[in-house]
Amino acid sequence: SQQGEEDPQALSIQEGENATMNCSYKTSINNLQWYRQNSGRGLVHLILIRSNEREKHSGRLRVTLDTSKKSSSLLITASRAADTASYFCATNRDDKIIFGKGTRLHILP
């Protein structure tokens, strides 16, 4: 079963705009991670935010975490065509991580 749920399921934006994806989860966590998956490839780890952190940056990525609402958001600023991919949040359960269903992001030229 999947713990995280991303929203929206699909998102299309113009190149240069910002893209925001949200993730909600159900149980307490140690950390939350975001991954990207290009078509036909494996997942690539983007960023990890710990449960005692509220915001984290990495290049054009900004992740927020609200443990009281059990939610996280991923913001990609100044989007590029190469950002077209599926994005998954992942939360830990026991000693493993559980993925959501993902947001399919399409950057329009």
Next chain:
Amino acid sequence: GAGVSQSPRYKVAKRGQDVALRCDPISGHVSLFWYQQALGQGPEFLTYFQNEAQLDKSGLPSDRFFAERPEGSVSTLKIQRTQQEDSAVYLCASSYATGYQPQHFGDGTRLSIL
């Protein structure tokens, strides 16, 4: 190589055949995971190894699925008497330490059962 390697990339089998999927994790990575990914879905956990020990196999769909990692490095996922519902992409991932550290994924094996 520097990354996780999976073979074969594509596998077509007839219903009822047995298949074996291989994963070479990053050297030195203690943890190894297998996931099943259906089209348009996120990866679903199948099983987890720490070194050669299979610590969690709760995600394996049936007793037709079997995984091993006998020397704590290469792992094989075997599916016996394949069914059409086994068609999916099977992803392998490894991480340096425990399960909820960042994972490094291979590109997967796309399995099609005819």
